[in-house]
Amino acid sequence: xxxxxxxxxxxxxxxxxxxxxxxxLSNEDHDPAASMARARVEPGRTTAWHALAQTVxxxxxLEGRGRVEVGDLPxxxxxxxxxxxxxxxxRQRITCTSASDLIFLAVCTPRFDPRNYIALEE
Numbered sequence: 001x002x003x004x005x006x007x008x009x010x011x012x013x014x015x016x017x018x019x020x021x022x023x024x025l026s027n028e029d030h031d032p033a034a035s036m037a038r039a040r041v042e043p044g045r046t047t048a049w050h051a052l053a054q055t056v057x058x059x060x061x062l063e064g065r066g067r068v069e070v071g072d073l074p075x076x077x078x079x080x081x082x083x084x085x086x087x088x089x090x091r092q093r094i095t096c097t098s099a100s101d102l103i104f105l106a107v108c109t110p111r112f113d114p115r116n117y118i119a120l121e122e
Contacts, residue, residue, distance in 0.1 A: 001031060013040070017119070018093075019047040027111050035111035041066065041102040046095040049120035052088060056109050059084040059094070064102035067095045091120055 006026055013023045020041045027035035039059075041047060059068070061082045069075045071090040077097070078084060086092050096102035106112070 004030065013038075017048070018050050018117075019045055022106075025105075032111055033109060035108045037106045037108075037112065038062075039104050039106050041094060041096040043096050043099055043101065047093045049091050049093050051091050051118040051120060052086070052108070052112070053116040053118055054088050054110070055112065055116050056088060057086040057092070057112075058105075058107040059086070060105040060107065062103045062105060064096060064100055065098040066102040066104075067097050069093050089118075 008023075008025065010023060013021050016022045020039050023038040023040075025036040025038060027037065041064075059078070059082075061078050061080055061084075063080065065077065065079045067075050068078050068084050070084060070086050070092050078094075084094075094102070094104075
């Protein structure tokens with residue numbers, strides 16, 4: 001691995017099928033151990049139930065408020081600074097409960113691979 005600085009490209013935001021907007025911050029071959037993305041969920045929207053195979057995902061809440069559901073844990077409200085840890089294969093979804101967008105970092109180890117995305121509802 002080599003040192004590098006990746007410039008933020010907010011214009012590269014895209015809608016992901018689970019129901020949120022994603023801006024990839026770091027998800028390339030140069031760092032296979034981890035990826036980071038900025039996720040944005042609009043007010044009132046709930047992402048679809050899904051899981052990630054072979055990938056640990058962490059949500060780091062940056063803005064807004066939400067209600068997260070992970071595995072068999074009871075639903076829990078989350079806000080600025082909260083961290084949600086989601087083991088591989090565990091179902092997950094999050095709802096934006098604030099009047100403004102819910103924004104969080106999605107940090108994955110190893111790095112996110114769309115082939116590991118498991119849709120649990122259609």
